[in-house]
Amino acid sequence: MQAVKPRVPDLKGLFALGDVCTELTTYVVPLFDCDARRYIKVTLPNPHGFDDEPDEERDRFVPGEKAAAALEKKLDTLPDGNLAVEIDEAGKLLSVSTDIKHYEFGRQLYHRLAQYQLPPAVAARTVLRSELTEIRRSAVDIVAYPPSLSPPSGEDSKNRYAFKYSTRGLPWKELQVAARLAPHPNMALLDRLVLDERGGSRVVGFTMRYIPSDSLGKARGRFKLKWLRQLMQAVDDLNLKHGIMHQDIADRNLLVDPETDAIVLIDFGEAYRIGMKGKWGERDDVKGVLVFLYAYITRDPALQFYILHEVDEKECFNPAKWCKHPDVELDDDVAEFYFELMTWVRGRRAGKQITRYTQAPEYFDWPPPPPEPHPDDWDNEEYRLEWLRPRSSKLDPTRRLLATGRYADDEAAAEKAAAAASRSETADMAKANGGRRTPSPPAGPPLTAADEAETKPERSSSGRTLRPRQANPSKRKHANDGADTEVGTPARKRRSSRRSSPALAGNGCA
Secondary structure (H helix, E strand, C coil): CCCCCCCCCCCCCCEEECCCEECCCEEEEEEEECCCCEEEEEEEECCCCCCCCCCHHHHHHHHHHHHHHHHCCCCCCCCCCCEEEEECCCCCEEEEECCCCHHHHCCCCCCEHHHHCCCHHHHCCEEEHHHCEEEECCCCEEEECCHHHCCCCCCHHHCCEEEEECCCCCCHHHHHHHHHCCCCCCECCEEEEEECCCCCCEEEEEEEECCCCCCCCCCCCEECHHHHHHHHHHHHHHHHHHCEECCCCCHHHEEEECCCCEEEECCCCCCEECCCCCCCCCCCHHHHHHHHHHHHHHCCHHHCCCCHHHCCHHHHCCHHHCCCCCCCEECCCHHHHHHHHHHHHHHHHHCCCCCCHHHCCCCCCCCCCCCCCCHHHCCCHHHCCCCCCCCHHHCCCCCCEECCCCEHHHHHHHHHHHHHHHHHHHHHHHHHCCCCCCCCCCCCCCCCCCCCCCCCCCCCCCCCCCCCCCCCCCCCEEEECCEEEECCCCCCCCEECCCCCCCCHHHHCC
8 A cells, every 4th residue: 555645736725616707718627615615716817728628636636825915914804795807817816796696606595494394303403593693613613503593501512513504505425424313422413403594394403412523534643442332332223223324433523522532523514315326436434444544553654645446455454564653652562453343343344344324223314305306497596505615814803703704783674684585585576487486395205215326436535625616517416415517518618627526514614
């Protein structure tokens, strides 16, 4: 094995990069300002012209890095809101415009709560986005519930929850898995569904219990034998009891709860039902635990950067290679960790294999996602949700900021204006349709998975990125929980430098 660090564009820790559009003389670079939750469309010169042969380094990473470097020190002086910016070859700002349409950065699709067909007890646990108070910004936002939903203890330190969302729409499968799995001491699952404050019917995110610790990817050092046992049990419960494969077990997705001293598995964005659509190469969870623990204890340079489905797990079986790194602190001999892990791995490999999730004793189903609205309906008010918020450097510490991005004393006026705009647009649509209102989408078909395929093609091993919609998108396929659909061909020749780009919950901002 040889460590090859994946190429990740240097975006100064400030942005997420979307699909760069290559035109004959310019690049159009969509950047997402993670702090302010706004989009900035940057136009800069393209000295290479248009080449039919894609080159991700030339046509995506380099323009993205130039755009990020040009804006890095200007973010606090730029106008608020979504922006269109033009820079020259040297990175000098030529123009800034706030006259930019929301839809230029992509479509939003937040499904109605009824369409998820969740168990009644889960569907009843809701909170409005406007009821959440922002406490801190990180990989996911930390928020507090309103007093009516706060813990009985009344301690502010207990009223902390992680708020997971995406400004481009909520991943269907991740919410279904997080909502339907039974509470587990070693998994961070759904606590409440977060609904759109305008109508209270669309799911825009969900909260999870907040664990005040860094991931094992950042807090590297010690590891306990009981944490390994807990992780193996959690994986057994996921795979064998529920028929769910996590697919992304790694140090970045493992925390240790300081209150319970228990390991906690997070991020079910890649989870899928075994035997159904969603398989991502050879990334089964037994292999995930094996490779994680070997790399964590030994810090083998060959696994400093690894992509799980490209690793040969046999490399981790040789006991002679299990040499503890001096910076790693274990509460038992390495031999004990190796023995327990290998006993479990061999038992799982030799035991009964679940080839389809319905073979698991406590499996659960969920419905396929509803069809997307007609393209003509995307610009309707009901498909637009504002996420803009003040930059951290501009926050007013004397005012309470809500998860909507507005201060609490401004929220009532904003909700009133949004309701009036929605009524006006609904009336205009009804008038245009001859007095008929656009019907609400149905709840969807009953729970079924019969039409899903066994696997989906392996993904690219390159880094995942945000995918804003281009102004004139090239013909491409979108994964709709496995169902491919195509969007139109542009009127003029332009190309996205990214052929495939799985969406990132939370826009990929750390």
